Amino acid sequence: MDLNENIKAMLERSNEATVGSCYIVKCQDLTSKICDTLKPVDLQRSLVSDNEGTYSFELASSYLYLFHTQVAFLCLSLSFTQLEALKPICNPGFAYSAAVFQWIDGSGERHPFSMENWLADFCTPLGLHKFFDGPSSFLLDAYAYIFAMVPKRFDTLEEMQKITFNLHKMMPLDAPIEDMSEDDIRYVYAVKHQSFNTYRWGCCVASQAISYVVADEAMDWAAETQAQANDGLPVVLLSLYEKYTCLRFTELITHLEKGQIKRLKNLMLKFQAFGTVTPANLSRWHNVKQIYAHLLEVNDIPSNPRHQQQTEHPDRTPAGDRTGTQ
Secondary structure (H helix, E strand, C coil): CCECHHHHHCCCCCCCCCCEEEEEECHHHHHCCCCCCCCCCCEEEEEEEECCEEEEEEEEEEEEEEECCCCEEEEEEEECCCHHHHHHHCCCCCCCCCCEEEEECCCCCEEEECHHHHHHHHHHHHCCCCCCCCCCCCCCCCCEEEEEEECCCECCHHHHHHHHHHHHCCCCCCCCCCCCCCCCCEEEECCCCCCCCCECEEEEECCCEEEEEEECCCCCHHHHHHHHHHHHHHHHHHHHHHHHHHHHHHHHHHHCCHHHHHHHHHHHHHHHHHHCCCHHHHECCHHHHHHHHHHHHHCCCCCHHHHHHHHHCCCCCCCCCHHHCC
């Protein structure tokens, strides 16, 4: 992926036009609340179990994005060899989870831990809280950024579509597909290589997950993970930042007194004018613009600013919406 320089600047702490900042959270800092090991680790091996089985996964250094509108995203970097491991960890939209977690120390001994307590213990000292109050899980409204690697490039679009759909369903890549009739799914593919006559990557965009498959003959997992974190992750987070900022504004409007609404409205107008990104301004690459446009569409983001303005002035037509701000 290739983001325009002005978009990259929006996430640089030193830039005056920044809308937020990205911080790398080292693995040992993430796990210090649950792992009593004294030796710093780059990867923390763990297990998750549910009614279907027990699966291993690894936690690596991750990312924390903080935005000026007081929304934040903790992006946990997890890897596993069995895709089935993801569903008990994070199954977006499902309130109930039977998952049991254990971390593994250097000698191979297993130690149980609570995912909810771990996330609460990490986030609370930083002043971070769940977006929605109540007893629900931290992961109930999680957005899953999934990618897999294969050694061979793709001859057809159908190959990539099947794999990315299985990733979206958190099923093995070669599992048979029974039903692909979900309404909120969009597919985007790389341009066919003129010399090889093949495709390198494809992705499936949905309202609660984005799923990539990437072909790399060298199977360099570390390099691809870094590339996804640098280029792909910001695209998703910019869309989610807009979504949750809009939700936060809507919530605030319903609780503020009339005198306070004017100040909030000015903040909303500033957000619309300088804090949002249109697909046309995101990248020079058409398929990257498509991914971002689909993220906005499946999350119903374009309509939110208009709805907020009408909440305050239901009989007035807003001066502009997000598609005309940049």
